Amino acid sequence: MILITGANGLAGSAMIREFARQGHPVKALVRSRAKARVLEAFPTVEIVEGDMQRPETLTNALSGVERVLLISSPNLQMVETQCTFIDAAKAAGVRHIVKFSGSTTALDSPFLFSRMHAEIEQYLEHSGLAWTHLRPSQFMTEYLREAPTIVSAGAFFLPLEDTKLTPVDLEDIAKAAFALLTTTGHEGKTYMMSGPEALSMAEIAEQISLATGSSVRYVSISPEDRNGALLAAGFPAYLVDALDVQADERRKEANGEAVVHPETHIALDIHPTTFAEFARRHAADFRGELATAE
Ligand SMILES: NC(=O)c1ccc[n+]([C@@H]2O[C@H](COP(=O)([O-])OP(=O)(O)OC[C@H]3O[C@@H](n4cnc5c(N)ncnc54)[C@H](OP(=O)(O)O)[C@@H]3O)[C@@H](O)[C@H]2O)c1
Incomplete structure (x- = not known):
């Protein structure tokens, strides 16, 4: 089973729509089901509630999950939120996390969120889990x-x-995320897009x-x-x-x-x-x- 976090947000909901379009089962992690009514229209999407900063709320969400697409809000808590989630995912038996970052991700970037994404990527790489970085x-x-x-x-x-x-x-990114989560051979790789x-x-x-x-x-x-x-x-x-x-x-x-980075579109056969x-x-x-x- 695949879990997408941040499923009620801008990027996460686009990823969920692609899974629904493909008719592929997926779990959608949201903090509030009441705010995620739009996802209920998709029969192949299982909505699960949980807070990525509170591992005790994630048991149901992570049950039976092998792969995760890791997304949360670009805010001051992003590193804590995603690193706490990585620990919880590992403890629950998740095997592979695809980390949704950004194209300017670098530990020495002047841009706050590029530094934060780099810190999370590094944490994930050292977690012992299989990883893939998607950098749109x-x-x-x-x-x-x-x-x-x-x-x-x-x-x-x-x-x-x-x-x-x-x-x-975002629809191209969603197609790429779908491919990275449903086909093999992407572990340990970074995809610029x-x-x-x-x-x-x-x-x-x-x-x-x-x-x-x-x-x-x-x-x-x-x-x-x-x-x-x-x-x-x-x-x-x-x-x-x-x-x-x-x-x-x-x-x-x-x-x-x-x-321009056309390589991910080309590698995954996505029309740019x-x-x-x-x-x-x-x-x-x-x-x-x-x-x-x-
Ligand atoms: N905008 C760009 O051009 C761009 C480009 C490249 C990369 N990015 C990256 O894309 C990522 C996603 O951005 P976005 O615009 O989709 O963000 P967003 O609309 O804020 O969505 C993020 C989702 O994460 C959820 N979330 C936050 N904290 C959580 C927690 N503790 N537990 C569970 N869920 C939590 C939020 O839930 P709630 O709905 O409950 O608040 C929200 O639905 C960011 O990391 C950003 O840096 C953005």
């Missing part, structure tokens, strides 16, 4: 967060100057314009203006600081995020979704026509 680049869904100003002002505002990024479709193109924000704006049929501009703003907007929107200070550092790294193109395809699929979200975005 920026999710394309990050641009759905810009829908409100795209709708109200025909523009989105980021402190990224003319830097290029290689956003990847990006979208098929390095795109500037102006190019992303152009793709959203084409998909929605209305003009969308990218406006480069100062880091101070971005930080102020995030704080005003209620983001906690630690997260605003972390995102500020990440944007700084991106402006310098210092962390390899402008480099372009941003244009993603934008067409989400045209209604970018037009503000749907109440909820992915």
